[in-house]
Amino acid sequence: MQPDDIFGEFSFDLLGPLEFRTKGQEVPIAGVRQQTLLALLLLDAGKTISGSRLIEGIWGGRAPETAEAQLRICVSRLRRRLADGGLRNVISTESQGYRLNLPESRVDVHRFRGALEHAGRAEADGDAAEAVRLLRAALALWRGPAAEGLTGPLVRAAAARLDEERASALERCFGLELQLGRHHRIVPELTASAAEHPFRERLQSQLITALYHSGRQADALNAYRDMKRRFAEELGIDPSHRLRALEVKILKQNPELKDEDSALSHNAQTRLALLERENASLRAERQRIGRLMARLMGPHGARVRS
Structure with missing residues (x-):
């Protein structure tokens, strides 16, 4: 090179x-x-x-x-x-x-991965603040889904891996921010990220934890119950044992409440991520069909003759 x-x-x-x-x-x-x-x-x-x-x-x-x-x-x-x-x-x-x-260094993908490696070393050295700084620098490189608009199979496979790396970096960053006591500061970002990735249990857990430590116990419980309903309706599963235990700790107002990794296996996490992408694709397809039908029916609901 x-x-x-x-x-x-x-x-x-x-x-x-x-x-x-x-x-x-x-x-x-x-x-x-x-x-x-x-x-x-x-x-x-x-x-x-x-x-x-x-x-x-x-x-x-x-x-x-x-x-x-x-x-x-x-x-x-x-x-x-x-x-x-x-x-x-x-x-x-x-x-x-x-x-x-x-x-x-001239390709954002490689700068992103390099920053993640440096963040990992800082975290291993016990410097959570520096790890957060590096993770945020890495995440700031993103402008949307990886390789957005390209459809080649190899590019899409690489893009899926990159999107997963971004989501994992978000979880790492939020986890360190919670350790640093920055609960109030990250609630808006966590809310948006949890909505973007509705089936990633660790993000949901982090949002619930941040809400609770921000003095918003009712909002934390509502976030848990919304997630539980979403899992049941869309995936047919219950939240993990650790998330259920998190709800109990909130109800008991446990002062030692901390962010914990999801107990789901790697295979289960992969399945949830796949389902999330499939749901997003289905929503986009429904919107496309809706726009097509609107054009076919015309402005007043009458079918437009060709």
């Missing part, structure tokens, strides 16, 4: 919609194939990616017979576009595929 200081002022962002910015200006990358190709190269910046993997990432299981030739054309066009933004010769052709020769 080339040294950072030989490049000008630029950055690539995947924690949200794909963006290439140079000198503060966005350089559009036209075409879904070029965008997907760039995303795949960015995810493994500095590493050679085989042509077959890039073809799979761009076309999935529907690659045409001319896929290799089309991939070469796509790479050539992407090279020209990056050169327009001041980055020449950053995509090299290797014997086994292609490599994007960029410092990881």
